[in-house]
Amino acid sequence: MAQLFKKRANVIARLIIFGGPALFLAICAIIYGFGRSDFWTRVDNPLNQPVPFSHKHHVDGLGIDCRYCHTSVEQSSFAGLPSTETCMTCHSQIWKDAPVLEPVRASFQTGRPIQWTRVYDLPDYVYFDHSIHVNKGVSCATCHGRVDEMPITWKTQPLYMRWCLDCHRHPEENLRPPQEVFDMQYQRPENQSTLGRQLVLENHVHQQGLTDCYTCHR
């Protein structure tokens, strides 16, 4: 009887024994990597919006303060998106016949809000509050990047839990004097660590409990 397994079978067996797990690991690594990639988390990807609203134009070009549109950011958990009326304070007179602004005018007439595509969206089991961060000296730019340079808004942070925790462990590394919170051009000073520790004391930043699970998962 001829041999059932040729010599080649050894190689195949080895390939299966070692290659199988290797392939499995590789697939895992690819899925893991893909899950963290900018493509999947949509970091740095401008999204389609009903109106091509440009922060670069309105913030950098025209010098409008964040709070003109995101009014509640200092008082509430929610920064809030501007109502159609807010756009119309200017666009009732400026570019009032421009076709790009047709959805704004339609919304103003019908009372149906414009449906912006959300850029940042935490899972619902996470509690987040803007007002405390802004009032204690964490800038919009620290979390949202240089919004004033974005012709269409994109995400600069995938919002992993690790990222929140990194700052909650060492908030002094990211604090600014409160009056600089809305300044997009602010440069991190060289003595950040000393300044930061001073700001922690001045603004009564409570570091205790900042990394406890129930702070964010309530």
Add this chain to the structure above:
Amino acid sequence: MKLLVTALVLSVISTGCRKGMVNQQYLKPLAEEEFFKDGSASRPIPPHTVARSHLNEDAHFFEGKIDGRLVTTFPAPVTREMIAHGREGFDIYCAVCHGRTGAGDGMIVQRGFPPPPSLHEERLRQAPVGHFFDVITNGYGIMYPYASRVTAADRWAIIAYIRALQLSQHSTLDDVEPAEREHLQTAEK
């Protein structure tokens, strides 16, 4: 083998959970909701509703009017903090059109918005504070109302700052503290 199967089942179940927890079944602020006619989950306040502690009885403070006549006084004493706070509000909400000094030359006006009158006009310098309150609350001509974004207290602070701006544009050297005068005179040269 048993362990492997349990792990597999558990992981499948837990990924199932994740979805439900990530997008929970309640209405979020400003989300889309077809149930309501305007398609928005955030409901407008029904007319004539009074929220707790928002009776707003004080017509002087909340309307800038007493018996239908514009008030000429502030509802509370003006403090330095109030003016500083008003400056912040003015720079956010008004300066884009009225300019940082109130001259009516803000950035949006430079881009073609019809120019507002200068806040330093004699008419506006003489206008009662209630008039400013009314303009911010209800709008004026082509200027939209700002009541939904600027609270009554913030409106009074902004008006206090406008008064300070008006004074600053019509002050002379005699209004400056003697100690500071010399400083200013040398700075001019």
